[in-house]
Amino acid sequence: MRRHGYCWRAEPAQLVADAGLPGAPAGQLLLPAEGTMATAGITQNTEPAREARAAAQLRLAR
Numbered sequence: 001m002r003r004h005g006y007c008w009r010a011e012p013a014q015l016v017a018d019a020g021l022p023g024a025p026a027g028q029l030l031l032p033a034e035g036t037m038a039t040a041g042i043t044q045n046t047e048p049a050r051e052a053r054a055a056a057q058l059r060l061a062r
Helices: 002-018 026-043 047-059
Strands: none
Touching: 002 026, 026 047
């Protein structure tokens, strides 16, 4: 489980780096992404993913 968590954390960091953005947003996007997956699993719908995407876009637009 720990290894999976490390890999999961590395992916957003790489996406942020590839986009030429500073490192801070990766960590700031990771926790909401984890919450989104948990909420989607509980509710069995994709609305949390749409909401998380909109929030991430707002965060990255700053």
